[in-house]
Amino acid sequence: MTVRDGWIDVHHHAYHPALVAELRESGVTHMAPGVPVPRWTPEGSIGVMDRCGIAGAVLSVLLPDAALRDGEGQGLVRRTNTRTAELARDHPGRFAALASLPLPDVRATLAEIDHAFDRLGMGGAVIPASLPDGRLPGDPLLAPVFEELNRRQAVVFLHPNPAVRCECAGYAGPGPRVPPPVVDFVMDTTRCVVDLLYRGVLERNPDIRFVLAHAGGTVPYLLERIELGAVWVAKGNDYARPESVRHHLSRLYYEVAQSAWPGVFDCLRAMTHPHHILFGTDFPFMPESVIERTRDRIRGEKEPGAEEIGRANPLALFPGLV
Template sequence: MLCDVHHHFLPEEYVEAWKASGTIPPGLQPPKWTLEADLAFTQRHSIATTILSLSAPGLTPFPPHLQVPFARKVNTLAASIAASHPHRYGFFATLPLSPGGSVPLSTTISELSHALDNLSADGVTLFTSYDSHYLGHDFFRPLWEELDARSAVVFIHPSSPPSPPPAAVGVPPPIIDFPHETTRAAVSLITSNVIRDFPNVKIILSHGGGTLPFVANRIANLGADAGVLPPGKTADEFLAEAKRFYFDLALTAFPGAMELVVGFAGRERVLYGSDYPFCREGTVGRQRENLRGVEFGGEEVMKTLFPGLMGRKEGG
């Protein structure tokens, strides 16, 4: 049974508002998405279960007065898809979030509670940074406390860096920068002791954890040598916390990269992700072929992460 934990949906109203905001990166256009096309895609690629999420930039391009109602609209739509296809779909809730003060954190937590308690969300999506604050910043600590109390699943998706570099290398910045942003967010969660202090939260890093599996030993050892890790945190402890994340294989299931991720994290911490519809079908198909014979997290891991979703499947 294949569960796709990195799979996006793009409601038409959301796409139109995103276009109107003028924040779509040059060279990138959101693909058209429909539920019918999505179902056909999952059937072609033998994906039994899909967890829908909103991709970057989430709600950040929208003015404050639109973020909260848009979050509710997106979450209600995702919940309706999951309810009408209970054996095929789950979803990660979208949260309005702004350390800059435009959205009170109490409002964020209220939407979190509504999504988990009333809409049966399977977790929440957080982006790597908001208003130049990475997820380990003290602003987010009450949110992590709530997520920990609920033993929630958090899907971390990269967003554009606080100061995006120019597209000087000939490709849109997100194609290169997103993996680095995931790494920065992960390191901020380790060095701020969020990972240590909130052990009940189960965090999925996108795209094989960005560059974390490749640079974790470098950061751990140089950080310890330079005395820049938190007081008392050793290189070994840094690495142990880095391996507590889950890692999806979206745009990572290629020779060399996927072996690195599985070797670093262990197969029980590695999950399948397609990154549909941003990742085109030919690239998805090549990665599916590459994964033949590769062992990674299976049904038991899915039951641990998504008991509600897996219970619905078994009940059907």
């Protein structure tokens, strides 16, 4: 596989050296317990991409909650987006860039969308599945943000918040008994998607192209349970009707970083369109050996096949990566 016809990675994080230094100066060294802020360079990414047959990668940056406190978030987000956009401009065809947003500050977020899309040339954004103040993105306060992203027909990458904690995962005291990335991350995404669905955010904003990290958390597996909410805990909610649930969840896109195994593919094929399944790596958090395993498992799928998941489907969302 050559770079010319290589795959497109829609889940690729860019923690620029200048950003890492800035985070450390403010005392932020970890994304989550056991997950340090990674050492990353564009040259390192391109090396891994070339060895793994990856033509292009969509860069995103999840900023730790601790770095967004004390009124410093807006400036940090602006500097981060400027650097990420520069990487995409400096490596045309290899990198595309998603904007970070200073949520939950609605006014600052709308200003950053304007700057990132109109000045920096970004065509999408990454949004954490839960916010620093504990809200979920489906909160009515954030309706103007989704309205603007819908107006722009943006790609929105929904990713777990690295700072998420959940009692159900065994969190207690100073350290978690169950590491948050193992359980909490996928449940963070699941909670967010169900919230967006039941609050009608997905229905009111049909032109946003949502990409869900890690195959949507547990959404594909819980489809039947989410539908049954209409006859159980969500009675009277028009957005929870079984036909509504299946329609809206089928329109979302699911990238399969850390999730590429036959059971997940079976669930995805039963729930969504074949062209909504995407290749992702979660580099640099996942090493090259995991990327190779993900790639090899995708190659074992017949419908959709490796060409669709690895290249054609991602290129439909990010046509600049050719």
